[in-house]
Amino acid sequence: MNALSSLCIFRSDPLALNDILVIKPPKKSPLLLRMSVLIFSMVCGVFICSVCSKQISTHARTMLMELQNEKPSRNRLGLTDVPLLHYPNPVSFNRSECAGNPVRFFAILSNQRSGSGWFETLLNSHINVSSNGEIFSVRERRVNVSTIVQTLDKVYNLDWFSSASKNECSAAIGLKWMLNQGLMEHPKEVADYFNRRGVSVIFLFRRNLLRRMVSVLANSYDRYAKLLNGAHKSHVHSTEEADTLSKYKPIINSTSLLVDLKDMEMRMAKALEYFSINRHMILYYEDLIRNRTKLKDVQDFLGLPQMELRSRQIKIHRGTLSDHIKNWDDVNKTLHGTAYECFLQTDYSS
Numbered sequence: 001m002n003a004l005s006s007l008c009i010f011r012s013d014p015l016a017l018n019d020i021l022v023i024k025p026p027k028k029s030p031l032l033l034r035m036s037v038l039i040f041s042m043v044c045g046v047f048i049c050s051v052c053s054k055q056i057s058t059h060a061r062t063m064l065m066e067l068q069n070e071k072p073s074r075n076r077l078g079l080t081d082v083p084l085l086h087y088p089n090p091v092s093f094n095r096s097e098c099a100g101n102p103v104r105f106f107a108i109l110s111n112q113r114s115g116s117g118w119f120e121t122l123l124n125s126h127i128n129v130s131s132n133g134e135i136f137s138v139r140e141r142r143v144n145v146s147t148i149v150q151t152l153d154k155v156y157n158l159d160w161f162s163s164a165s166k167n168e169c170s171a172a173i174g175l176k177w178m179l180n181q182g183l184m185e186h187p188k189e190v191a192d193y194f195n196r197r198g199v200s201v202i203f204l205f206r207r208n209l210l211r212r213m214v215s216v217l218a219n220s221y222d223r224y225a226k227l228l229n230g231a232h233k234s235h236v237h238s239t240e241e242a243d244t245l246s247k248y249k250p251i252i253n254s255t256s257l258l259v260d261l262k263d264m265e266m267r268m269a270k271a272l273e274y275f276s277i278n279r280h281m282i283l284y285y286e287d288l289i290r291n292r293t294k295l296k297d298v299q300d301f302l303g304l305p306q307m308e309l310r311s312r313q314i315k316i317h318r319g320t321l322s323d324h325i326k327n328w329d330d331v332n333k334t335l336h337g338t339a340y341e342c343f344l345q346t347d348y349s350s
């Protein structure tokens with residue numbers, strides 16, 4: 001327990017995960033086992049949160065580690081026969097010249113401020129990819145399972161139009177879906193839909209959740225402050241704009257920091273738990289930044305012809321994290337000696 005809980009699984013070292021001793025579940029019926037681990041840790045979280053918070057974290061971590069170590073394309077129900085190639089028949093236009101080209105379905109599951117906007121611009125720079133953005137940010141589309149299914153059907157039938165649509169010649173069609181946009185309220189139904197329709201899942205997470213927190217706070221501050229010539233921007237295209245936005249240093253609530261980090265981690269663990277029954281790959285923002293080969297993996301995963309993918313977006317908070325947090329000493333002290341200590345360190349260059 002102590003060894004596990006003091007480990008930094010989010011270390012930048014790509015080998016770190018393999019170095020860690022992972023408690024493997026029995027080979028058979030892992031879903032049941034994991035669900036009971038999950039339920040146990042949730043019950044634990046509700047009733048004795050303050051007492052066993054270290055254990056909750058350990059459970060979340062154990063689950064994260066197990067799931068991360070899985071082979072990307074395997075799924076635990078053994079449903080390997082789900083057809084991945086589709087030939088949609090849109091009602092709103094004619095696929096004409098590309099009617100014979102197969103289409104793959106995908107969904108990017110992510111959290112706000114985890115690089116998914118950037119990742120989506122990269123994907124959409126491919127001539128055959130239509131990733132339609134955060135369709136479920138609109139509440140009416142996610143009020144119940146029927147509206148969710150209707151919306152997804154429209155997307156995967158190629159009848160959804162956004163600035164990203166490639167229409168006729170889309171070879172991969174999908175959307176970006178944030179965990180807090182109805183996804184975690186209907187996990188079973190959505191996972192079933194994905195399996196039934198042959199939708200592949202791309203998890204996009206951020207390893208350094210403290211950095212994510214800084215980005216969330218700064219972004220929500222800018223909603224009101226509108227630092228760039230009176231306009232609120234969540235993404236920028238120049239270093240000047242990035243510098244302006246990153247001048248604001250948020251104060252992080254150090255009282256709730258540990259609990260907040262655990263909550264974020266738990267949410268990721270739950271998402272992995274629910275949707276790794278689907279064909280999936282797990283991507284980390286930090287890895288994408290450091291290693292562009294990951295984009296080749298993504299194109300392989302989606303069965304696309306390889307292309308050089310581009311985005312004009314620029315990272316906002318660059319450099320040492322201590323420069324971006326107002327109450328750094330507090331935060332440093334709070335995380336020092338905890339499982340999250342690694343978040344304090346700079347985890348990638350630039």
Ligand SMILES: *[C@@H]1O[C@H](CO)[C@@H](O)[C@H](O)[C@H]1NC(C)=O
Binds near residue numbers: 094095096
């Ligand atoms: C779509 O294209 C096919 C083949 O080119 C053609 O036979 C069909 O009439 C077209 N349908 C519409 C609605 O334009």
Ligand SMILES: *[C@@H]1O[C@H](CO)[C@@H](O)[C@H](O)[C@H]1NC(C)=O
Binds near residue numbers: 143144146
């Ligand atoms: C889902 O919501 C829609 C729109 O609010 C409504 O018309 C429909 O009856 C609801 N369906 C179910 C099964 O609740």
Ligand SMILES: *[C@@H]1O[C@H](CO)[C@@H](O)[C@H](O)[C@H]1NC(C)=O
Binds near residue numbers: 101127128170
């Ligand atoms: C990709 O798009 C191009 C241009 O629209 C088209 O010619 C090509 O057939 C498409 N490739 C696939 C695999 O659909």
Ligand SMILES: *[C@@H]1O[C@H](CO)[C@@H](O)[C@H](O)[C@H]1NC(C)=O
Binds near residue numbers: 253254255256
């Ligand atoms: C910080 O978190 C604590 C515990 O959740 C809460 O009681 C307090 O109001 C928060 N402080 C601020 C400034 O939000």
Ligand SMILES: *[C@@H]1O[C@H](CO)[C@@H](O)[C@H](O)[C@H]1NC(C)=O
Binds near residue numbers: 014291292293294297
């Ligand atoms: C970059 O990513 C590729 C594909 O995932 C991997 O094989 C390679 O080892 C990575 N390189 C580094 C330096 O991490």
Ligand SMILES: *[C@@H]1O[C@H](CO)[C@@H](O)[C@H](O)[C@H]1NC(C)=O
Binds near residue numbers: 322
């Ligand atoms: C964080 O705190 C530790 C111990 O209190 C100290 O050694 C370290 O220099 C601090 N790190 C930064 C970047 O301030």
